[in-house]
Amino acid sequence: MKSAIIGLGVIGKVHYEVLKAQGEEIVALCDTDFEKVREYEGIKKYFDYKNMLDNEEIDVVHVCTPHYLHAKMVIYALERNINVLCEKPLCISLDEMDEILAAEEKSKAKLGVCFQNRYNNSSIFAKDYLKDKKVEYAFGSVRWHRDRAYYESADWRGRWLTEGGGVLMNQAIHTLDLLVWILGEPKKVVGATFNRLLKGVIDVEDTACADYLGDNPFTLFATTSAPKDMPIELRFLTKNETIVVTPDSVKINGTPVDLESENKWYGKLSYGGGHAKLIKDFYDSVARGERFQIDGKEGAKAVRQVIATYISEGKVVDVR
Numbered sequence: 001m002k003s004a005i006i007g008l009g010v011i012g013k014v015h016y017e018v019l020k021a022q023g024e025e026i027v028a029l030c031d032t033d034f035e036k037v038r039e040y041e042g043i044k045k046y047f048d049y050k051n052m053l054d055n056e057e058i059d060v061v062h063v064c065t066p067h068y069l070h071a072k073m074v075i076y077a078l079e080r081n082i083n084v085l086c087e088k089p090l091c092i093s094l095d096e097m098d099e100i101l102a103a104e105e106k107s108k109a110k111l112g113v114c115f116q117n118r119y120n121n122s123s124i125f126a127k128d129y130l131k132d133k134k135v136e137y138a139f140g141s142v143r144w145h146r147d148r149a150y151y152e153s154a155d156w157r158g159r160w161l162t163e164g165g166g167v168l169m170n171q172a173i174h175t176l177d178l179l180v181w182i183l184g185e186p187k188k189v190v191g192a193t194f195n196r197l198l199k200g201v202i203d204v205e206d207t208a209c210a211d212y213l214g215d216n217p218f219t220l221f222a223t224t225s226a227p228k229d230m231p232i233e234l235r236f237l238t239k240n241e242t243i244v245v246t247p248d249s250v251k252i253n254g255t256p257v258d259l260e261s262e263n264k265w266y267g268k269l270s271y272g273g274g275h276a277k278l279i280k281d282f283y284d285s286v287a288r289g290e291r292f293q294i295d296g297k298e299g300a301k302a303v304r305q306v307i308a309t310y311i312s313e314g315k316v317v318d319v320r
């Protein structure tokens, strides 16, 4: 496949390394900051993604830019029938979501969303183990540390207009996605968000707590104001069992499940080992001309829950 990447920041580099390792041909890179692409010798470089998509023959473009740019870049690619793999979140508003889903419907190309934690062996085990069981209650927790230096590392971080939210829209969206994937889509939510640690530094929330209501209700607690990163945890309660899932382990009533260990991890430990597996799976779907399992509709589900949580402010609201 001929690949291209838009945005060679923290995660764009991970996509680049995975593509190299998987033997794909990277034909072009695009970034508005030349410093970010200078090191990649022998590959055509663009400042303007439209120019790149209009002038190169590209099978798959990877969108690895700040959140507020995802919708217009994804739509531009789909309108040109170029397959597009977008980093999470797919978009940051319901209007953008409608436009993306309409463009996906019309396009001959495939859209994929990078929720790589679905590829963790622990997630796959949990999804399969719970498929015929009644989960009476579930709980997800994200306790990470993101300090002033993190938010000041790029000017789009920590702003409603450019990040579209804080811990929920950026970090905990992976956990919300797993809970929705395993348990189904909640119909209502009641939640609250606030900024505990970084008042004056960011205008989005660093802490959120919400109850997601539906056939299989669950609670999410998420913060980036913890003193250090702690493993994400999902807890599922059935009649007789408690299943505790972390990115690399599963315990059932305290007994560890024997899981195959993850192969190579790219980027930060907190990203998990799923990027390589997800990218390969997306390319395989494109090659077979089949829908990717995390397409636009699927990638939009967690964004819907995040937006409903922001609207809630302590009241029960419908998830649109």
Ligand SMILES: NC(=O)c1ccc[n+]([C@@H]2O[C@H](COP(=O)([O-])OP(=O)(O)OC[C@H]3O[C@@H](n4cnc5c(N)ncnc54)[C@H](O)[C@@H]3O)[C@@H](O)[C@H]2O)c1
Binding pocket: 006, 007, 008, 009, 010, 011, 012, 030, 031, 032, 033, 036, 047, 048, 049, 064, 065, 066, 067, 069, 087, 088, 089, 114, 115, 116, 154, 170, 270, 271
């Ligand atoms: N799946 C994951 O685990 C994971 C992990 C980290 C980041 N992400 C996601 O990846 C995306 C990027 O995050 P990041 O941490 O790499 O951010 P970053 O700021 O490090 O990188 C973004 C890059 O996009 C470039 N850029 C900005 N505007 C552009 C434009 N108009 N055209 C081309 N390039 C442009 C910037 O110069 C920068 O190099 C976000 O959506 C983020 O949520 C996902």
